[in-house]
Amino acid sequence: MRIFLILFISILATAAGTAPLSAQDQAISLSGSVMHETVSFDASGKEVTELVEPNTIVPGDRLIFGTDYNNGSDEAVDNFVVTNPLPPAVRLAPDADTTLIVSVDGGKSFGTLSQLSVLAEDGGSRPAVQADVTHVRWTLPSVAPGESGRLEYPAIIR
Template sequence: MKRNFTMTAFVILLAAAPIIGGWGSPAQAQTQSGAPSAVTLRSNVQIERIERDAQGVAKTILLAPKDVAVVPGDVVVFTLFVHNSSAQPAVGFKASNPMPAAVRFESVAEDWAEVSVDNGVHWGKLADLKVQTKGVAGTPDVERAATTQDVTHVRWVFADAIAPGAKRNISYRGAVK
C-alpha cells in the first residue's frame, strides 16, 4: 500500500549574532490525515569558509556555527537528511523550510526544488515568481520579478517514492544579512 506524506522541517532560526546551529532533533513526517509516519528529517546548519593551503590553493570547508565567529556575508549551508524507516515506499513526500530572518536565500542544490516569496502561499521556480510592491504616495502598485532577497521558504516535492529504508540529503544555501 502506498502512502502520501507531507512534512515541514524546522531548522534552527538564526538570530543576528552569534548564530547558533547544529543538529536539529528528528522531526516526524505526517500523512495527509495527520497520522505520524516513518519518514523523518534531521537538519544541519554549517558555515562555509574558503581556506588556502601553503601553496595558495583554495579549499572549501564547512564548520559548525558554534566553532566560528559568524559575520554578515558568511554563506550558510542548510542540509536536511531524509530517512524512510518504514517497510513501505513514501509517495508524495514534501519537505519545506522557512528562510531564517537573518539569512538571505542564495540557491538550492536540487533543480526540482521550489521556493515561495509569500510565506508559502505560492510556490515555483524563482524565475517564474512575481512580487507585488506598494506604490509610493498614491502611485499604483508595481509587480516585479522576484529575487533571492524575496524568498521566504524552500520546498522539495519528491516526484518519486522514497524507497523503504532509503536515505536522501537535500540542501540550500543562504548568506548572513
C-alpha cells in the same frame, strides 16, 4: 560581535529545532543542520572550501542549510514533500540551484524563482529575487524502505 552570536543561536534554533512545514508521513524521519562554508588556501596557494560547525558568523557569511531524511518503514513513501522556512536572518544565496521550488509569500504559493513576483514599492509587481524567498520545498517522487538522503540550500547572512 555579541549580536552575531545571538543571531547565530537564533538561526540554529530555527534550522534544527523547527520541523519542516510539510513532512506528511511519519515513516520518514527528518533532521536539520547548518554548516558554515569557509574558504582558505592550502600550502600551495590552492583555494580550499570547507563546511565547518558555525562559530562566529557575520553578515555576508555563507551557510549551508540541510535536511537529512530517512524512511524507517517497510514501505515506499510516494510524493514526499519537505518544506523548509528560511530563517529571517538569511537570504537564499545568489548561486542557489535555479530549479529549487521556493515561495516568496510565506509558503502560500510555490514555483521556481524565475516564475514568481512580489509587490513592488510603487504598488505594481517586480520579479522575485533571492532576498524575497521565505520557503524552499522539495517533492521526492518516491522514498524506498531504508532509503536516506540529504536536501540542501545555500544562504547568506543578511
